[in-house]
Amino acid sequence: xxxxxxxxxxxxxxxxxxxxxxxxxxxxxxxxxxxxxxxxxxxxxxxxxxxxxxxxxxxxxxxxxxxxxxxxxxxxxxxxxxxxxxxxxxxxxxxxxxxxxxxxxxxxxxxxxxxxxxxxxxxxxxxxxxxxxxxxxxxxxxxxxxxxxxxxxxxxxxxxxxxxxxxxxxxxxxxxxxxxxxxxxxxxxxxxxxxxxxxxxxxxxxxxxxxxxxxxxxxxxxxxxxxxxxxxxxxxxxxxxxxxxxxxxxxxxxxxxxxxxxxxxxxxxxxxxxxxxxxxxxxxxxxxxxxxxxxxxxxxxxxxxxxxxxxxxxxxxxxxxxxxxxxx
Ligand SMILES: Nc1ncnc2c1ncn2[C@@H]1O[C@H](COP(=O)(O)OP(=O)(O)OP(=O)(O)O)[C@@H](O)[C@H]1O
Ligand SMILES: [Mg+2]
Numbered sequence: 102x103x104x105x106x107x108x109x110x111x112x113x114x115x116x117x118x119x120x121x122x123x124x125x126x127x128x129x130x131x132x133x134x135x136x137x138x139x140x141x142x143x144x145x146x147x148x149x150x151x152x153x154x155x156x157x158x159x160x161x162x163x164x165x166x167x168x169x170x171x172x173x174x175x176x177x178x179x180x181x182x183x184x185x186x187x188x189x190x191x192x193x194x195x196x197x198x199x200x201x202x203x204x205x206x207x208x209x210x211x212x213x214x215x216x217x218x219x220x221x222x223x224x225x226x227x228x229x230x231x232x233x234x235x236x237x238x239x240x241x242x243x244x245x246x247x248x249x250x251x252x253x254x255x256x257x258x259x260x261x262x263x264x265x266x267x268x269x270x271x272x273x274x275x276x277x278x279x280x281x282x283x284x285x286x287x288x289x290x291x292x293x294x295x296x297x298x299x300x301x302x303x304x305x306x307x308x309x310x311x312x313x314x315x316x317x318x319x320x321x322x323x324x325x326x327x328x329x330x331x332x333x334x335x336x337x338x339x340x341x342x343x344x345x346x347x348x349x350x351x352x353x354x355x356x357x358x359x360x361x362x363x364x365x366x367x368x369x370x371x372x373x374x375x376x377x378x379x380x381x382x383x384x385x386x387x388x389x390x391x392x393x394x395x396x397x398x399x400x401x402x403x404x405x406x407x408x409x410x411x412x413x414x415x416x417x418x419x420x421x422x423x424x425x426x427x428x429x
Contacts, residue, residue, distance in 0.1 A: 103167075104131050104132055105128050105129065105131065105164075106129050106130065106132075106133070106165065106257070106258050106289035106340050107127065107128070107129040107135075107152060107163070107164070107165055107258070107291055108127065108129070108132045108149075108162075108163070109125050109126060109127040109128075109148075109152075109161065109162070109163040109164075109198070110126060110161050110162050110165045110224075111124045111125070111126065111160060111161035111162075112125040112126075112148070112151055112158055112161040112162065112163050113122070113125070113158060113159045113161045113394030114144075114147050114151060114156065114158055115159040117203045120146040120313050121144050121147040121313055122147045122148055122151065122313045123144075123312075123313040123314050124161065124308075124314070125144075125148060125161070125313075125314075126313055126315070127158060127210075127308065128317070128358070129251060129291060129306075129428075130289070131134055131287070131289050132284065132287050132288070132289060133273065133289055133290070133305055133306055134280065134284055134289075134290040134292070134300075134303055134305045134306070135289075135290065135291050135292070135304060135306050135307075135308065136292050136293075136294060136300035136303070136306070136307045136308070137149075137258065137291070137292070137293040137294075137307075137308050137310055138293075138294055138295070138297060138300045138307055138308065138309050138389065139142075139293070139295060139309065139310035139311055139389070140271075140295055140308065140311065140388070140389045140390045140393065141295060143180035143295075143311050143312065143313070143407075144310055144312075144313040145262065145263075145293035145295075146185075146261060146262055146293070146312060147261055147294060147313075148293070148310070149183070149185075149262045149291075150169060151163055151171075152165055152170050152260060152291070153170065153174070153177075153178075153181075153260060153273055154170045154171050154174030154177060154178075157171050158414050160221070162321065164177075165177040165180065165181060165197065166181070166257060166258060168180075169181055169336055175268055175351070178259055179411055180256060180257045181256050181257065181258040181259070181260055182250070182251040182252075182254045182256035182258075182259055182260070183251060183259070183260035183261065184247040184248055184250075184251045184260075184261045184262065184274075185261070185262050186245070186262040186266065187245040187261045188243055188244070190235045190243065190246065190247075191235060192234065192235050193234065193236065194234070194235055195231060195232055195233055195234050195235065196210065196224075196231040196232075196233055196235060196238065196242070196246050197224075197227055197231030197232060197324075199235055199246060199250070200220055200224070200231065200246070200250060200253070200285040200422045202247060203250045203253075203254075204216065204217070204220055204253065204315045206255075207254045215344065216255075218247060219252075219253055220249070220256070220356075221251040222380055223247060223249040223252055223253055223279070226275050226278075226382075227245040227248065227249055227272060227275055228245075228272070229242060229245050229246060229249065230242075239267075240266075240267040241267040241268055241269065241272065243267075244264070244266065244267045244268055245268070245272060245349060248261075248279070249275060252279045252283065255283070255286070256263075256288065257287075257288055258288065258289045258291070259283055259288055259289070259290045259291070260292075261290070261291070261292040261296070262293050262295070263293055264276060264292060264294075265294070265296075265299055265383075268275040271293065272291065273299075274344075277303055278302045279348075280292075281413075282309075283373065290303070290304075291368075295389050296386075296389070297327065297328060297369070297386060297389060297392065298386055301321065301328065304318065304321055305321060306318070306319065306321065307319065307321055307324045308321050309324075309327070309393070310395055316393075325356070327364075327392055328364070328386055329350075329362050329364045329391075329392055330359065330362075330363050330364075330367070330384050330385065330386065331360070331362060331363075331384070331385045331386070331387045331391070332359075332361050332362075332370065332382070332383070332384055332387075333358065333359075333360045333383040333384075334358065334359050334365045334374060334379060334381065334382050335357055335358045335379075335380050335381040335382075336355070336357045336358070336359075336378045336379055336380060337378035337380050338357065338378050339357065339375070340354060340357065340359045340377070341357065341374070341377040343359070343361065346365065346369065347362050347365045347369070348363050348364040348365025348366075349362075349363055349365070350362040350363070350364070362391075367384070394415055400410070
């Protein structure tokens, strides 16, 4: 076995006329935290289900810790733990009973030991009430249970499908700490998300999936260019010129307001805006679909961004596109 935890070759899944995953070639080294980023319907869950051997590839293959994901799924599963996007559990058991059952299924015994201590520690850190029945758990609590179950088994490979969906910010922090701990002890993590900041926070390498295809891939540092921000600024008078400032795109002016897509340094933007009568500044993360349209979209990205990203109630059609044109 090489130093790769997960490898896929031309991994393809077709559902009737839908090509859910189209020839995915992927290689994740042991100890890496790999983020698969893609908008809804990109093929993230399909990829993960193929890696887990839950569905059979139409063509191509995947290996997890050296085992064929479909034909040797039993062996592969000895090395991995996963949290699906929608977790089905025994509704009549309490959270604590569920964890105990999963702990024993994983080979843990009834005595107190390091494994059991880690389980209790995780329950505490995720602030899960283990005495409640699983059917009464909220979405977030079910998600926490799934994460505790996955982390407590200290697997060599963790496969997580949109793990932070339903978690509040405090719990997202606990989740991120757990990912780092798993990574520190040498585990490989494969995590999917449609939120860029989520992947940025934990991953060392990122793959961008769109319409079943890997459109870009690289170490996080090399992918910073996709970390755009949407900027909305309001001024007491006419807005200043932003031409010449690197990273400004799809600029739209509307009276005393401007809105743009920005990939440059925030500090450079803020210094340009300082002293120009700035009265309000909103800086948000654009949706992944907007980022994709701007970077990998067909045709003129500005136009598509205008229609996809502008709020019609705030931005008049005349002003939209009046000063547009990506500088990238
Ligand atoms: N069992 C299925 N039968 C038919 N089509 C499917 C099936 N599962 C997935 N698809 C289709 O395959 C494509 C990829 O779906 P997938 O669930 O992998 O996307 P995703 O990236 O996980 O999206 P999301 O962010 O919404 O979870 C979609 O077009 C979806 O409709
Ligand atoms: Mg999904």
